Amino acid sequence: MMHKPFSFLSTILAASLLAGSTVYAAPPAPIQHEHTAPAHADHQITKRTDAENMYNTIQFLSQAPRVAGSPEELKAVRYIEQQFKSYGYHVEVQPFQFEGYTAPSEVTLKIGTEKKEGEAFTYSPNSDVTAELVYVGLGTTADVAGKDLNGKIALIQRGNISFADKVRNAAKQGAKAVIIYNNTDGKLNGTLGGSDASFVAAVGITKQEGDALAANLRAGEKITATVKVAGAEVKTLTSHNVIATKKPDANKKNTNDIIIIGSHHDSVEKAPGANDDASGVAVTLELARVMSKLKTDTELRFITFGAEENGLIGSKKYAASLSEDEIKRTIGMFQLDMVGSKDAGDLIMYTIDGKKNRVTDLGAAASSRLSGVLPYGQEGRSDHESFHALGIPAALFIHAPVEPWYHTPNDTLDKISKEKLDNVADIVGSAVYQAARPGELVIEPIDYPRRNVELQN
Ligand SMILES: [Zn+2]
Structure with missing residues (x-):
């Protein structure tokens, strides 16, 4: 799976x-x-x-x-x-x-000077960028419209559209890297689904870390982040x-x-x-x-x-x-x-x-x-x-x-x-x-329930 x-x-x-x-x-x-x-x-x-x-x-x-x-x-x-x-x-x-x-040999994420845990998305390109962090919601076309992301790092919440589209939308507005945070508990390590020349480096963090950063940015705080992905290869x-x-x-x-x-x-x-x-x-x-x-x-x-x-x-x-x-x-x-x-x-x-x-x-x-x-x-x-x-x-x-x-x-x-x-x-x-098996196919009509068990707890 x-x-x-x-x-x-x-x-x-x-x-x-x-x-x-x-x-x-x-x-x-x-x-x-x-x-x-x-x-x-x-x-x-x-x-x-x-x-x-x-x-x-x-x-x-x-x-x-x-x-x-x-x-x-x-x-x-x-x-x-x-x-x-x-x-x-x-x-x-x-x-x-x-x-x-080939997954990167090094993934470094820093908020200010503090090292944080981040996971590079599969198909994330390499990069080494230190820049201002900008919150852009879910990273939809509407979310990034009119936002100045030139040379900056976009902070985006998981959900609604694919990770790849979030990265593309932010990159189109000039972002040099993207940090995506989870909308559920646990680490976020997803895939961008394939390589694409328009991608910039993308790293996943937890919901808890992301919520805190988003709250601080919305309160007007200036935050500088570093995203370094090295050794990845397509x-x-x-x-x-x-x-x-x-x-x-x-x-x-x-x-x-x-x-x-x-x-x-x-x-x-x-x-x-x-x-x-x-x-x-x-x-x-x-x-x-x-x-x-x-x-x-x-x-x-x-x-x-x-x-x-x-x-x-x-x-x-x-x-x-x-x-x-x-x-x-x-x-x-x-x-x-x-x-x-x-x-x-x-x-x-x-x-x-x-x-x-x-x-x-x-x-x-x-x-x-x-x-x-x-x-x-x-x-x-x-x-x-x-x-x-x-x-x-x-x-x-x-x-x-x-x-x-x-x-x-x-x-x-x-x-x-x-x-x-x-x-x-x-x-x-x-x-x-x-x-x-030989013979007419007859499926006996039986009741069986719908049970939507989440695959991952
Ligand atoms: Zn599997």
């Missing part, structure tokens, strides 16, 4: 509440199923999924961080490719280029997606449908990424292994994406490579991201618009047959976004709230729960198999 790019959830929530709508595209009218009963079908999955296999995958992948474009990410790509091939799949490795970012790198395809078993009753099961194999810097997202890759591989032994009437694509942490770049590239026909035929995308931590909460399905869809219906039905109620909520921040953008029903399967080790060097194998891996593989596997 990637860093929060900006605070947009409240806006979207407000919009969907106004619309007052929980309606979604319903599947075609049910036709009676003449084949195996769901319980028996689920058993085809649950008796085969093996937590040891998934644990071993995580053990291999989490030996080192797998930053997009690094040799370690490529090693993961080759491993995943080999595993898929060993299950008998046709595998495509899809390379793509992106702008990689360069063109290559990452890869790995795609294993299972064509429907030869039969004239085959559907023309495609289902995608996805996860991401890259991690952030310094994090071994055992849960984020070696766990999702492990479940993807295990479901590919299990499905290779079963007859299906629907095309299955098992995909691990690269450069997810850099802004869902791999899944966007893959989505852009799909033809109109493939998009029309894709009836669901199941994204598995952070699905094995002992220290995270319960499983939830998140959609981009906060509405139920075919994927959540299938997931909730499978869960109710196997292990109980599975709620849904609204969140992006993973590769399901790239498919929702194409109009494909998509959902993120994740345990929420996420563990305290998220994006830290402590995201290691010892925090992995085999029971959780097994449970997620059984639910998602049974959900996919309900749609992909």
